[in-house]
Amino acid sequence: MRAAKILIACCFAVTVVDAQPPQKKPSAPDIYLVTIDTLRADHVHCYGYERVQTPALDALAKDGIRFAQAFTPSPITNSSHTTILTGLLPSSHGVTDFAVPLAATHPTWAELLKQKGYHTAAFIGAIILDSKSLAPGLDRGFDFYDNFPEHPLTKSRFGRVERRGMDVVQRAEKWMNAHPAGPHFVWVHLYDPHDPYEPPPPYSQMYKDHLYDGEIAYADAALGILLAYLKQQGRYENSAIIVVGDHGEGLGEHHEDTHGIFLYDSTTHVPLIMKLPGHSNAARVVDAQVRTTDIFPTVLDLLHVPAPERLDGESLKPYFGGAECASRTAFGETDYPLRFGWAPLRSVREDRFKFIEAPKPELYDLQKDPGELKNEYSRTNEMVQKGRKLLTDLWAKKPAVAAGSAATASPGAANQLQALGYVGQTETSSTNAPSGLPDPKDKIEEQNLLHTAMIASEDERPAEARSALEKVLQLDSKSPTALKQIGELELKAGEYAKAAAHLKTAREIRPDDATAAFEAGQALEKTDDLGGARDALEASLKLQSSQLPARLLLGQVYLRLNEPKAADDQFEAALLIEPKSVEAQIGAAKTQIAQGNFADAVQQLEGVSKSHPDNVEVFETLAEAYTGAGKREDAQQAESRAKQLQKNKHR
Numbered sequence: 233m234r235a236a237k238i239l240i241a242c243c244f245a246v247t248v249v250d251a252q253p254p255q256k257k258p259s260a261p262d263i264y265l266v267t268i269d270t271l272r273a274d275h276v277h278c279y280g281y282e283r284v285q286t287p288a289l290d291a292l293a294k295d296g297i298r299f300a301q302a303f304t305p306s307p308i309t310n311s312s313h314t315t316i317l318t319g320l321l322p323s324s325h326g327v328t329d330f331a332v333p334l335a336a337t338h339p340t341w342a343e344l345l346k347q348k349g350y351h352t353a354a355f356i357g358a359i360i361l362d363s364k365s366l367a368p369g370l371d372r373g374f375d376f377y378d379n380f381p382e383h384p385l386t387k388s389r390f391g392r393v394e395r396r397g398m399d400v401v402q403r404a405e406k407w408m409n410a411h412p413a414g415p416h417f418v419w420v421h422l423y424d425p426h427d428p429y430e431p432p433p434p435y436s437q438m439y440k441d442h443l444y445d446g447e448i449a450y451a452d453a454a455l456g457i458l459l460a461y462l463k464q465q466g467r468y469e470n471s472a473i474i475v476v477g478d479h480g481e482g483l484g485e486h487h488e489d490t491h492g493i494f495l496y497d498s499t500t501h502v503p504l505i506m507k508l509p510g511h512s513n514a515a516r517v518v519d520a521q522v523r524t525t526d527i528f529p530t531v532l533d534l535l536h537v538p539a540p541e542r543l544d545g546e547s548l549k550p551y552f553g554g555a556e557c558a559s560r561t562a563f564g565e566t567d568y569p570l571r572f573g574w575a576p577l578r579s580v581r582e583d584r585f586k587f588i589e590a591p592k593p594e595l596y597d598l599q600k601d602p603g604e605l606k607n608e609y610s611r612t613n614e615m616v617q618k619g620r621k622l623l624t625d626l627w628a629k630k631p632a633v634a635a636g637s638a639a640t641a642s643p644g645a646a647n648q649l650q651a652l653g654y655v656g657q658t659e660t661s662s663t664n665a666p667s668g669l670p671d672p673k674d675k676i677e678e679q680n681l682l683h684t685a686m687i688a689s690e691d692e693r694p695a696e697a698r699s700a701l702e703k704v705l706q707l708d709s710k711s712p713t714a715l716k717q718i719g720e721l722e723l724k725a726g727e728y729a730k731a732a733a734h735l736k737t738a739r740e741i742r743p744d745d746a747t748a749a750f751e752a753g754q755a756l757e758k759t760d761d762l763g764g765a766r767d768a769l770e771a772s773l774k775l776q777s778s779q780l781p782a783r784l785l786l787g788q789v790y791l792r793l794n795e796p797k798a799a800d801d802q803f804e805a806a807l808l809i810e811p812k813s814v815e816a817q818i819g820a821a822k823t824q825i826a827q828g829n830f831a832d833a834v835q836q837l838e839g840v841s842k843s844h845p846d847n848v849e850v851f852e853t854l855a856e857a858y859t860g861a862g863k864r865e866d867a868q869q870a871e872s873r874a875k876q877l878q879k880n881k882h883r
């Protein structure tokens with residue numbers, strides 16, 4: 233019945249006004265891609281949700297084509313965006329985790345359009361898509377990619393890890409004003425609906441009982457500003473504007489508060505609206521099931537750009553005129569559970585059913601049960617067999633090297649991830665076969681608690697974070713993520729013995745975690761367990777040799793252990809990582825002092841004191857070196873300089 237309804241809706245859609253003047257050949261159209269993060273289709277007004285105002289999206293849908301049933305294969309930002317920009321499933325493009333570089337072999341949207349003479353720029357709303365840290369390779373083909381500052385001046389999350397939608401749009405407008413020559417391909421990423429839900433006024437008031445919707449209304453307002461700008465600049469008419477959600481949000485459905493773990497419609501059904509150049513096909517609604525892998529092939533088709541050899545999607549053009557009505561099979565994939573040590577999930581969605589491959593597989597009859605509440609899985613069920621076959625065929629087609637290179641987020645990048653509420657750590661990616669790992673369905677309460685703890689910790693509410701983490705440990709005393717998080721919390725609170733105990737257990741479960749080992753080293757050094765600190769820091773550096781703070785601390789530990797030669801090795805290694813590191817230079821001088829080489833220490837430190845005339849520790853150490861060298865007057869001078877600087881510091 234439903235299929236018949238779709239056929240009618242699709243093939244006999246309203247007559248379409250083609251507004252293109254026949255006499256003039258239009259120049260190459262501008263292409264604008266707007267991705268709105270964490271946007272559920274069923275929370276947009278033109279998708280039938282009454283509790284939110286989204287006038288910009290509604291107006292764009294009137295000028296273009298609204299896909300009522302569009303699905304992302306991935307419920308997590310990096311993977312889903314890479315899918316939009318490459319037309320490939322996560323298992324094909326390989327970006328199945330944060331910080332995994334996009335392989336150069338996959339052509340991107342920006343790259344192909346740049347070759348066509350497009351001026352390309354990207355404006356991101358969260359550091360999660362920063363190409364310097366968490367999304368390497370995503371900037372390929374962009375003339376300008378608006379990354380976050382390496383050393384942010386603000387402590388607020390805005391400007392440091394996140395930008396408000398209006399800010400992102402303003403930055404895009406500024407770039408377009410400075411680069412008026414077209415054609416343009418501009419990607420704008422609006423991160424606002426992502427949690428924590430903190431819309432600015434007046435949305436914070438208007439939507440005070442449902443702040444997620446407030447963020448959506450705000451993001452829509454930012455989109456409205458962008459569209460008004462394009463109209464004012466005369467760029468709107470001859471442009472293709474594509475707005476799509478990167479994934480949805482659990483909002484507690486299936487016990488998932490946010491997104492990333494599951495593959496239910498709550499996090500995979502996204503809004504997709506395409507306004508075509510010259511308003512062709514205005515106000516059309518396509519009810520057939522389509523995928524976000526189809527967006528990139530559609531753009532290439534519109535611009536007559538040859539498609540890359542490998543694509544997991546197909547052009548949506550046949551739907552525009554009603555030539556095609558059939559639904560397309562939508563695959564789903566998430567490796568995010570692996571970060572917590574749980575099984576990855578794979579799914580197949582057709583009009584009639586959804587099959588989810590998991591340690592405890594699931595089947596939903598979408599016609600009877602659109603909320604995916606009643607699992608009807610049985611091995612012999614016809615839909616299960618069909619779903620399994622589709623998955624097997626998909627994987628059989630994949631080239632052998634499908635998964636991306638296993639990359640670990642650097643410690644800095646890991647902090648940025650935490651600031652955005654993403655926890656867990658990189659694990660080796662698996663194929664579609666469910667392993668002996670726990671089913672995420674049995675673990676989702678833990679994930680919610682871990683997420684709550686992360687956000688609380690980021691917002692300086694340590695008591696709330698600790699209570700959430702303790703609840704996780706009650707559910708699973710061996711949760712490496714919870715142990716590590718609580719260890720970090722105690723470390724921050726100065727409870728070093730407690731921190732050391734938690735981190736010790738965390739390391740026993742995950743001995744390859746360089747950060748946990750470094751943090752254990754910090755805690756042990758503070759409790760004066762110098763041998764323990766040395767071992768933990770050596771282990772950490774063996775796993776990841778380029779960590780400057782770990783090198784510096786290990787040098788200090790060796791100094792305290794009266795092993796100046798070993799300490800010197802560490803400071804030398806630190807200087808190789810960061811040749812200007814003042815801490816490493818002071819450390820190296822201290823190793824000279826410890827060996828009685830006062831003249832060498834003096835020589836080193838006099839140089840450092842010139843480049844760092846305001847550094848207390850430089851002058852304190854210099855006084856020590858002068859004293860050793862028998863230069864009493866110089867020592868006194870250095871000491872009083874140190875004291876003066878110390879005083880200034882506390883003023």
Ligand SMILES: [Zn+2]
Nearest residue numbers: 269270309478
């Ligand atoms: Zn996202």
